[in-house]
Amino acid sequence: MDTAVSQPGPSGANGEPFAAAHACAAVLVAAPASGQGKTTVAAALARLHARQGRRVRVFKCGPDFLDPHWLALASGAPVHSLDLWMTGEADCRRRLHTAAGEADLLIVEGVMGLFDGSPSAADLAERFGLPVLAVIDAQAMAGTFGALAYGLQNFRPALPWAGVLANRVAGERHAGMLEAALREPAQWLGALPRGGDFSLPERHLGLVAAHELVDAMARLDAAADALAATPLGQRAIGALPQVRFEAPRAEPEARCPRLLEGRTIAVACDAAFAFIYPANLDVLAALGARAVFFSPLAGDALPACDAVWLPGGYPELHAKALSACAALREALAAHAGAGKPVWAECGGMMALFDQLQTADGAAYALWGLLPGRVTMHKRLAALGPQQLRLGGHVLRGHTFHYSNSETSLTPATFTARPDVEPAAGARAGEAFYLHGAVRASYFHAWFASSPEATAMLFGAAPIAFERNTPKDDAHAHA
Known part of the structure; x- marks a missing residue:
C-alpha cells in the first residue's frame, strides 16, 4: 500500500505540521439510479479482496442503516456513513484519511443515482477525488448502455472516473454488445450475470439486513466469485485507482463534553x-x-x-x-x-x-x-x-x-x-x-x-426550546 510522502508538509497556525497524507486504492461505486446493484458490486469487491487477505474499508454515502450490514459482513470491518451535510466535510475527511492509512482498498458506496440529492454521491467523489465505478443495470438495453455510460462520465467534466460495469447481463453475446457500445473500450470493467445465487433480497425500506439471512456470506462469496471473472475482479490491487487522502487540518482537538458521565x-x-x-x-x-x-x-x-x-x-x-x-x-x-x-x-x-x-x-x-x-x-x-x-x-x-x-x-x-x-x-x-x-x-x-x-x-438537561411552540393542529402528523 502506498502511504504518505516523507517530506515535511505545511504547518498550521501554531507551527505544528499537519498529519501526513495517505494514499491507497479507492473507488466510489455509483449508478444512474437506485436498484441498479450498487450494494452487490461494492460488497462483492470488498469480499473478493478481503478473502485474499487484504485490508478493506467500506463507507456508505448518505443516510442508510441496511446496506452497511452487507458491506460490513463483506469487508470484516465497521461501515460508517459519509455525507457532506449530515456528517459534515470535516468528519468525512477525517474518516477517509484514517481508513486510507490502515487499508489496502477503500470502497465508498454511493446513494441513489450518481447526481441525485444535494449533496450527491458525485459531490463526494469530486470533493475527495474518488474515481467513480458506475454500475448499470443493462438487462433491457444494448447500444444505449454506451450513451448512458458516456453521459455519467462526462456530465461533470471534473468528475474522477474509474470505469463502468454492466449488471444483470443475459450472457456473453449481450456482454459483447454492451462493451462494443462504449466510446472508450478501456472503460469496460466487465459484466455480472442476471439472476444467479448472489442476489440481495429487498423489502419496503431497502435491502433485507445481512444478519437476517442464514446464507448471507454464501451470497457474498457467490457475488465475489462472479466478479472475479471480470476485468475489474482480475485487476491487481496496484492496478486499481490510487487516491491520495489529505489529512484534516491540525486544529486543536475538540473534546466531547462528558455530559452523560456515569449514566x-x-x-x-x-x-x-x-x-x-x-x-x-x-x-x-x-x-x-x-x-x-x-x-x-x-x-x-x-x-x-x-x-x-x-x-x-x-x-x-x-x-x-x-x-x-x-x-x-x-x-x-x-x-x-x-x-x-x-x-x-x-x-x-x-x-x-x-x-x-x-x-x-x-x-x-x-x-x-x-x-x-x-x-x-x-x-x-x-x-x-x-x-x-x-x-x-x-x-x-x-x-x-x-x-x-x-x-x-x-x-x-x-x-x-x-x-x-x-x-x-x-x-x-x-x-x-x-x-x-x-x-x-x-x-x-x-x-x-x-x-x-x-x-x-438522554436526560443530561431538560429539553428546552427557544420560544413558545404552536398549539393547534395536533393530529395526524406523518
Missing part, C-alpha cells in the same frame, strides 16, 4: 430495532455513557439503566411478538413514570403507541406509552434530510418511513429541512413529541452533529 443507557437491538449508526454509539461513549443492549423480541428484561433508546427498525414486521411483551411494556412504563428519559426514534416511537396497524389491515396493541395509533402504508410517507433544534443546539439527521401516526399529543416542535432555518416550532418536517419522560419522533438523529442536544435527549 447507563439501555439500547433495544434486534430485528425490530436495528437502525443504529455505529458512530452514534461512539458518541454516547464519548459523552461518558455506558450502553447496554437488550432484545425485546428475545424476551429480554429491561436492563437497569438511567435512560432508554428505542432505535428505528421494523416493528411492523414483528408487531405480534412486540404486542406480547407485557413485562417489558410494564417496565418501560415504570421507567418513564419515574421520570427517566426514553428516546424513541422512528420505529422505536411506533412501538410506543397504543396500536399499530400493518399494511394488510391487521391491528396490534403495542406498548401504550404514547396515545394514538400508527398505520402502515404501501407508499413512502416521508424521506429526506432533516434537522432538529433543541436548546440552541441543532441535531442533523433524516427521515424515512412508510407509516403515519394519529395522536392527541401536541408536538413540542418540528424538525426542518436543511434549506429551512431550524427554528423551534416551525412546522417543516417531523413532529417531535415530549410526553412526560418520553421523547419521540420519526426523526433519525446523527448524534455527532450535536453531542449537547444528544445528551439532552
Whole structure:
C-alpha cells in the first residue's frame, strides 16, 4: 500500500505540521439510479479482496442503516456513513484519511443515482477525488448502455472516473454488445450475470439486513466469485485507482463534553430495532455513557439503566411478538413514570403507541406509552434530510418511513429541512413529541452533529426550546 510522502508538509497556525497524507486504492461505486446493484458490486469487491487477505474499508454515502450490514459482513470491518451535510466535510475527511492509512482498498458506496440529492454521491467523489465505478443495470438495453455510460462520465467534466460495469447481463453475446457500445473500450470493467445465487433480497425500506439471512456470506462469496471473472475482479490491487487522502487540518482537538458521565443507557437491538449508526454509539461513549443492549423480541428484561433508546427498525414486521411483551411494556412504563428519559426514534416511537396497524389491515396493541395509533402504508410517507433544534443546539439527521401516526399529543416542535432555518416550532418536517419522560419522533438523529442536544435527549438537561411552540393542529402528523 502506498502511504504518505516523507517530506515535511505545511504547518498550521501554531507551527505544528499537519498529519501526513495517505494514499491507497479507492473507488466510489455509483449508478444512474437506485436498484441498479450498487450494494452487490461494492460488497462483492470488498469480499473478493478481503478473502485474499487484504485490508478493506467500506463507507456508505448518505443516510442508510441496511446496506452497511452487507458491506460490513463483506469487508470484516465497521461501515460508517459519509455525507457532506449530515456528517459534515470535516468528519468525512477525517474518516477517509484514517481508513486510507490502515487499508489496502477503500470502497465508498454511493446513494441513489450518481447526481441525485444535494449533496450527491458525485459531490463526494469530486470533493475527495474518488474515481467513480458506475454500475448499470443493462438487462433491457444494448447500444444505449454506451450513451448512458458516456453521459455519467462526462456530465461533470471534473468528475474522477474509474470505469463502468454492466449488471444483470443475459450472457456473453449481450456482454459483447454492451462493451462494443462504449466510446472508450478501456472503460469496460466487465459484466455480472442476471439472476444467479448472489442476489440481495429487498423489502419496503431497502435491502433485507445481512444478519437476517442464514446464507448471507454464501451470497457474498457467490457475488465475489462472479466478479472475479471480470476485468475489474482480475485487476491487481496496484492496478486499481490510487487516491491520495489529505489529512484534516491540525486544529486543536475538540473534546466531547462528558455530559452523560456515569449514566447507563439501555439500547433495544434486534430485528425490530436495528437502525443504529455505529458512530452514534461512539458518541454516547464519548459523552461518558455506558450502553447496554437488550432484545425485546428475545424476551429480554429491561436492563437497569438511567435512560432508554428505542432505535428505528421494523416493528411492523414483528408487531405480534412486540404486542406480547407485557413485562417489558410494564417496565418501560415504570421507567418513564419515574421520570427517566426514553428516546424513541422512528420505529422505536411506533412501538410506543397504543396500536399499530400493518399494511394488510391487521391491528396490534403495542406498548401504550404514547396515545394514538400508527398505520402502515404501501407508499413512502416521508424521506429526506432533516434537522432538529433543541436548546440552541441543532441535531442533523433524516427521515424515512412508510407509516403515519394519529395522536392527541401536541408536538413540542418540528424538525426542518436543511434549506429551512431550524427554528423551534416551525412546522417543516417531523413532529417531535415530549410526553412526560418520553421523547419521540420519526426523526433519525446523527448524534455527532450535536453531542449537547444528544445528551439532552438522554436526560443530561431538560429539553428546552427557544420560544413558545404552536398549539393547534395536533393530529395526524406523518
